[in-house]
Amino acid sequence: MSKRPAFKKELLIAALGLAILVALPFLTSSRVTLDFVIRLAAFGIFATSLNILVGYGGMVSFGHAMFFGSGAYTFGLLMQKTGASIPVAMLGAVVFCALLGLVIGAICVRLKEIYFSFLTLAFQMLVHSVIVTWTALTGGDQGLTGGIPRTPFWGINLGNTTQLYWFACVVGVVCLLMMRYILQSPYGYTLRMVRDNADRARFLGIDVWRVKLYAFILSASFAGIGGVIMAMFVSGAFPEFTYWTMSGEAVFMIMMGGLHAFIGPVVGAGLLLLFNDIISRTTEYHGLALGIIVLIFALGFKRGITDFVVQAYRLATRKGLQS
Amino acid sequence: MDPVALYECLTSLSCVITQTSTGLIVGALLFLVAAGLTLIFGVLKIINFAHGSLYMLGAYLALSAYRVSGSFIVSTIVAGVGVGIFGLVFERFIMRRVYKADVLMQLLVCYALILILDDVVKIIWGADFQSMGMPEAFQAPPLFIAGGIIPVFYIFLIAAAAVIALVLWYVLTKTHMGKIVRAAAHNPTMTSVLGLNTNWIYAGVFAFGGALAGLAGALAAPVRSMSPGMGFSILIESFIVTVIGGMGSVSGALVGALLIGLVRSFGSIGFPFFVEGIMFLAMALILVLKPSGLLGKEPRA
Numbered sequence: 361m362s363k364r365p366a367f368k369k370e371l372l373i374a375a376l377g378l379a380i381l382v383a384l385p386f387l388t389s390s391r392v393t394l395d396f397v398i399r400l401a402a403f404g405i406f407a408t409s410l411n412i413l414v415g416y417g418g419m420v421s422f423g424h425a426m427f428f429g430s431g432a433y434t435f436g437l438l439m440q441k442t443g444a445s446i447p448v449a450m451l452g453a454v455v456f457c458a459l460l461g462l463v464i465g466a467i468c469v470r471l472k473e474i475y476f477s478f479l480t481l482a483f484q485m486l487v488h489s490v491i492v493t494w495t496a497l498t499g500g501d502q503g504l505t506g507g508i509p510r511t512p513f514w515g516i517n518l519g520n521t522t523q524l525y526w527f528a529c530v531v532g533v534v535c536l537l538m539m540r541y542i543l544q545s546p547y548g549y550t551l552r553m554v555r556d557n558a559d560r561a562r563f564l565g566i567d568v569w570r571v572k573l574y575a576f577i578l579s580a581s582f583a584g585i586g587g588v589i590m591a592m593f594v595s596g597a598f599p600e601f602t603y604w605t606m607s608g609e610a611v612f613m614i615m616m617g618g619l620h621a622f623i624g625p626v627v628g629a630g631l632l633l634l635f636n637d638i639i640s641r642t643t644e645y646h647g648l649a650l651g652i653i654v655l656i657f658a659l660g661f662k663r664g665i666t667d668f669v670v671q672a673y674r675l676a677t678r679k680g681l682q683s
Numbered sequence: 684m685d686p687v688a689l690y691e692c693l694t695s696l697s698c699v700i701t702q703t704s705t706g707l708i709v710g711a712l713l714f715l716v717a718a719g720l721t722l723i724f725g726v727l728k729i730i731n732f733a734h735g736s737l738y739m740l741g742a743y744l745a746l747s748a749y750r751v752s753g754s755f756i757v758s759t760i761v762a763g764v765g766v767g768i769f770g771l772v773f774e775r776f777i778m779r780r781v782y783k784a785d786v787l788m789q790l791l792v793c794y795a796l797i798l799i800l801d802d803v804v805k806i807i808w809g810a811d812f813q814s815m816g817m818p819e820a821f822q823a824p825p826l827f828i829a830g831g832i833i834p835v836f837y838i839f840l841i842a843a844a845a846v847i848a849l850v851l852w853y854v855l856t857k858t859h860m861g862k863i864v865r866a867a868a869h870n871p872t873m874t875s876v877l878g879l880n881t882n883w884i885y886a887g888v889f890a891f892g893g894a895l896a897g898l899a900g901a902l903a904a905p906v907r908s909m910s911p912g913m914g915f916s917i918l919i920e921s922f923i924v925t926v927i928g929g930m931g932s933v934s935g936a937l938v939g940a941l942l943i944g945l946v947r948s949f950g951s952i953g954f955p956f957f958v959e960g961i962m963f964l965a966m967a968l969i970l971v972l973k974p975s976g977l978l979g980k981e982p983r984a
Contacts, residue, residue, distance in 0.1 A: 420790060648806075
């Protein structure tokens with residue numbers, strides 16, 4: 361089978377996006393902007409990984425933060441306790457998240473819809489309470505403090521903020537490309553078919569459970585990378601990373617950005633980060649404000665931002681054809 | 684990990700009685716919350732993720748009513764009715780709009796409600812831990828049965844939950860109204876064809892489930908401290924209860940709740956750090972071996 365020609369377009373867009381992001385530190389010296397992009401890289405990967413399950417697999421997980429947090433904690437612990445190099449610790453975090461995803465996914469993916477959501481939520485609370493109770497290893501409520509060493513590797517020094525920024529951008533774009541590649545592959549289309557009609561897929565000889573489980577493991581692993589970037593950025597890992605509100609935010613990022621366009625979750629992540637920054641600056645009642653925004657989107661717009669854009673684009677091109 | 688302590692407790696009658704009574708009140712509270720959750724699921728086919736917040740609202744309403752009236756009975760009624768009305772309003776104006784939508788929207792709406800209610804509680808009652816204290820009527824010396832200590836309030840709480848369970852069983856299985864609710868759970872289209880307004884059945888069940896959670900919150904108020912966000916842990920536990928007992932089965936919720944309550948109270952002696960792990964393990968086992976739960980009906984193909 362020849363290489364899919366369509367993917368050239370994605371590579372081009374990714375290269376262009378990366379070029380702009382890499383050039384950004386030369387254009388602005390604003391720390392806030394760079395910090396924002398680093399967080400966007402972490403949450404963009406996290407939200408997109410969740411969208412593998414929600415948008416492409418039709419499985420609405422409400423516990424995805426357990427993998428985000430597990431990635432952050434595994435990475436931090438490997439760096440602190442074993443003195444591993446950053447790439448090795450990252451790999452370790454991904455492997456741990458994949459294994460966790462295998463175990464939890466094996467139990468969860470057989471279940472239908474809302475049952476699945478609740479069960480993932482429940483497992484997340486288990487992970488959260490393990491992290492909070494196991495004080496000797498994880499630092500409990502206080503989180504994994506003491507800083508995560510940023511040992512230089514391959515000539516890259518992540519102690520330098522600009523280099524950390526570049527690193528986050530590269531990891532973010534590469535992860536998005538990988539997820540895009542997987543979702544455009546035959547496997548990606550099998551996953552869509554399972555979402556749309558599991559019975560038909562079964563008749564065609566597809567092992568539905570396995571397809572769903574692979575999606576669960578994949579999304580767990582990528583969420584772990586998001587967690588690693590976050591851990592690097594804040595130089596620590598905190599129980600809030602695995603708390604249910606984090607999962608709720610990820611679900612909202614997807615919905616707000618739009619789950620039908622691949623880039624939707626990243627747009628949503630950016631918007632929510634922006635909202636959060638504005639909200640926490642103006643009011644102490646963060647939940648109240650965020651809750652109202654969520655209701656406006658869920659009951660008012662009923663669609664994400666990119667859905668509107670796609671719709672407008674389609675409308676415009678159709679008109680162009682007619683005239 | 685202290686299996687010796689657990690063994691010693693199990694061999695002493697007084698310890699068994701004390702721990703059983705603790706387990707029973709935990710189970711009774713869990714049952715009230717889980718019964719509402721499972722009823723709503725059975726009839727409306729949605730899981731109310733915000734159910735724990737209704738429990739929290741009940742506890743805080745009871746606290747305020749108690750401070751004003753000084754009567755625990757009044758505060759319990761206020762909490763039950765108040766949260767029931769809140770449930771009704773929430774169902775009519777918000778939840779109803781997402782029945783036909785996908786799970787994602789239902790989830791988000793509940794998520795929003797949890798966030799909003801937590802902050803509303805913070806605004807009205809403050810972010811600090813609060814406690815109601817034991818109402819005067821129950822400030823009697825505890826009962827001693829075979830050396831075991833049982834506070835008077837525990838007996839009241841267990842009795843109240845038992846009465847509610849009986850009423851629930853009677854209403855659902857013996858009355859005309861119960862028949863309608865079961866019909867709506869079984870086949871909503873056919874029920875509405877028969878001229879029954881399913882919209883109002885849905886609203887009623889949601890309000891009733893909310894009222895049960897509110898009652899549980901009020902009954903828990905004298906023995907638990909309150910804080911915004913308190914609803915979340917009971918939400919997870921009552922979900923585990925409904926999975927173990929069988930989704931949609933009220934009797935299953937009772938069995939599951941008592942089981943979890945006893946595991947909690949005896950587990951806290953023998954293996955305090957693994958109590959939660961054991962609950963989840965039990966849930967995972969049930970899901971793998973008998974996904975419909977202990978007393979749940981096998982889903983029809």
